[in-house]
Amino acid sequence: MSAAQVPDATVARLPRYLHALEAVRDAGVVTSQELARAAGVSPEQLRKDLSFLGSYGRRGVGYDVAHLEQQIGVVLGVATRRTVVIVGIGYLGHALASYGGFAERGFDVAALVDVDPQVVGTRVAGLVVEPIEDLPQVVARTGASVGVIAVPAQHAQSVCDALVAAGVTGLLTFAPRALRVPDGVTVRAVDVASELQILAFHDARRHADLERAAVPPRAR
Amino acid sequence: MSAAQVPDATVARLPRYLHALEAVRDAGVVTSQELARAAGVSPEQLRKDLSFLGSYGRRGVGYDVAHLEQQIGVVLGVATRRTVVIVGIGYLGHALASYGGFAERGFDVAALVDVDPQVVGTRVAGLVVEPIEDLPQVVARTGASVGVIAVPAQHAQSVCDALVAAGVTGLLTFAPRALRVPDGVTVRAVDVASELQILAFHDARRHADLERAAVPPRAR
DNA sequence: TAGATTGTTAATCGATTAACAATC
DNA sequence: TAGATTGTTAATCGATTAACAATC
Numbered sequence: 001m002s003a004a005q006v007p008d009a010t011v012a013r014l015p016r017y018l019h020a021l022e023a024v025r026d027a028g029v030v031t032s033q034e035l036a037r038a039a040g041v042s043p044e045q046l047r048k049d050l051s052f053l054g055s056y057g058r059r060g061v062g063y064d065v066a067h068l069e070q071q072i073g074v075v076l077g078v079a080t081r082r083t084v085v086i087v088g089i090g091y092l093g094h095a096l097a098s099y100g101g102f103a104e105r106g107f108d109v110a111a112l113v114d115v116d117p118q119v120v121g122t123r124v125a126g127l128v129v130e131p132i133e134d135l136p137q138v139v140a141r142t143g144a145s146v147g148v149i150a151v152p153a154q155h156a157q158s159v160c161d162a163l164v165a166a167g168v169t170g171l172l173t174f175a176p177r178a179l180r181v182p183d184g185v186t187v188r189a190v191d192v193a194s195e196l197q198i199l200a201f202h203d204a205r206r207h208a209d210l211e212r213a214a215v216p217p218r219a220r
Numbered sequence: 221m222s223a224a225q226v227p228d229a230t231v232a233r234l235p236r237y238l239h240a241l242e243a244v245r246d247a248g249v250v251t252s253q254e255l256a257r258a259a260g261v262s263p264e265q266l267r268k269d270l271s272f273l274g275s276y277g278r279r280g281v282g283y284d285v286a287h288l289e290q291q292i293g294v295v296l297g298v299a300t301r302r303t304v305v306i307v308g309i310g311y312l313g314h315a316l317a318s319y320g321g322f323a324e325r326g327f328d329v330a331a332l333v334d335v336d337p338q339v340v341g342t343r344v345a346g347l348v349v350e351p352i353e354d355l356p357q358v359v360a361r362t363g364a365s366v367g368v369i370a371v372p373a374q375h376a377q378s379v380c381d382a383l384v385a386a387g388v389t390g391l392l393t394f395a396p397r398a399l400r401v402p403d404g405v406t407v408r409a410v411d412v413a414s415e416l417q418i419l420a421f422h423d424a425r426r427h428a429d430l431e432r433a434a435v436p437p438r439a440r
Numbered sequence: 441t442a443g444a445t446t447g448t449t450a451a452t453c454g455a456t457t458a459a460c461a462a463t464c
Numbered sequence: 465t466a467g468a469t470t471g472t473t474a475a476t477c478g479a480t481t482a483a484c485a486a487t488c
Contacts, residue, residue: 014417045479055447059486059488077424107420171419184427191236193327195392196392199390199392268457283470449484452480463470
């Protein structure tokens, strides 16, 4: 099997390629140059990445859009539907529950869970919010394999524990906390404040570099 | 200056260290082992990362929490207040505007902007939402250097253009679209659907690996 | 055949891990 | 002095970039 040896860095870019392909679906064929431009990487990088999946292009021509889309989909397991439960239906949970882009990436949001009695029972994005106490039954009923944690940081670990106990094996958390999980559970974290800090650092460094470049070396 | 040569991979972890330090603020000193555990990295990785900033630890003892926190803060520019404008006040924009964790990381959310007349004029997290047409004045008035794009994907590029035209140099976007920006503008993208896909891939691969390990090699 | 573009190999670069000397 | 822990150097590993041969 080839998929087992696709490098992590490549895997992290595949969803972007998939997305860029959707945008050019009407064109029958794309070159690495066109697709790379749409995805925001270099053509060399794109070709190298795709070569890990197999040889799906035609030299002198390019890549068949539909075929490539399908092949990347196979590697990412888009056809393997995954069921998602979102815990924490505040503004962020609302945003996630309402986001329409998950289905075509292979994810079905099947349940929403919250701790607040005021929120439990309300209808959000076509689903009725269920109480956190029912998490085991909710996971069992929906067959959820992925849990999304959209609760305040101080409750992230206990929600994480509850999701894991209920049988979820993949976790996406938005809480700025390192989560402790047993072996066999995969965690991915999105921390918006950290993203802002990394962004600001790069921005500041860039400006410092530009300034330095503007001053003739002799002057320093 | 040393900060200019801090590796990207290290920079990306510094916010996590900063956050882990906050959790142990009452302890006067931490060892690399303790802090690494809290941040979810190896002690070697942590020490290596910190060594790029300088030699702030004491051999045989550990790191002074307050001092290290301050030094990382200096590198990340926490003291350099940055002003943020959020564009798109749907559920996601609401969540971002209401998030209380930005201030202590050096960011002040100074303005909220939306295109919808129904939303413009309403008060969110203590700020009155302003119309997108006023973006140039809003950026000028607040001195915003960072823009957060929380609008639907199809409007991301035009909002991006407007923010750049208004003078913003750093952009954090949540829209699953590669943004085109001029030189001198730094972009960072958070794509939740992609994160889910990457998570699911790692999760699936992990399970495949575990299964393979369970089967004696001879059997294959 | 000529032109275009992929896919692969080699070279470079950057990041992580491991080992241990320095030193509190 | 003995024990603990950092900071640095070296070794390994993985990712990116560049060059070009293969081939449509």
